[in-house]
Amino acid sequence: MEPTGFNGRIFREGGRLYTLSAAPGIRVYGERTPRTGGMEYREWDASRSKLAAYIANGGERVPIGIGSRVLYLGASSGTTASHVSDIASEGRVWCVESAPRMFRELVENCRSRPNMIPLLADATKPATYAFAVDGADVVYEDVAQKNQVDILADNMGAFGAKYGMVAVKARSEDVAESPRAVFARAEARLRERGLRITDARSLEPWEGSHEMIVVEGR
Ligand SMILES: C[S@@+](CC[C@H](N)C(=O)[O-])C[C@H]1O[C@@H](n2cnc3c(N)ncnc32)[C@H](O)[C@@H]1O
Helix, strand or coil: CEECCCCCCEEEECCEEEEECCCCCCCCCCCCCCEECCEEEEEECCCCCHHHHHHHCCCCCCCCCCCCEEEEECCCCCHHHHHHHHHCCCCEEEEEECCHHHHHHHHHHHCCCCCEEEEECCCCCHHHCCCCCCCCCEEEECCCCCCHHHHHHHHHHHHCCCEEEEEEEHHHHCCCCCHHHHHHHHHHHHHHCCCEEEEEEECCCCCCCEEEEEEECC
């Protein structure tokens, strides 16, 4: 296993990505969990995780460290969130999900990961989960609904986060417009909201018509 240089918790071997498992012996979605040097690693499949796709495509702005407090919007059953929980193993990952069926699976996946906290809530209404989140360093968003960048900016503001990442799905914003135009509008809107874009990168071929945008606040 070769460290990627991000923060000591993300590795590469034979062209595949891995996170160092924070819950050895537990698989979340049937991923391979090779052991070497007394450590267990979890394969992180770029075709199943937009954050892994971003890194596989050369993205180097992952503002998540071992002690980060991460607010994860659109956690679904927790596939990517579980890798974020490996990375921020000494921090916290609050996982917001609005669909009850996905939330039930998410709750199961949080059981073996004490730093992963499930919240059944609507990411467009940060005030409804503010009682549970005592401030975030990073907001990661993958909700695939309209107004994705405003949801990011609103949550960063509400929880005082300096960093943000959003996987913009072009079709969720406008099915008729070209993805390129949707991404340009999303980037312009983030700047209007006072955020500085530190990276913007297509997630092709892993995820069609998606772009990951990484931002920094003041
Ligand atoms: C593309 S999936 C997320 C996949 C997940 N991030 C992963 O990589 O494992 C989008 C998720 O966002 C959820 N979602 C959509 N709108 C939401 C909202 N307003 N608040 C919270 N979750 C939302 C959906 O129910 C769905 O589970």
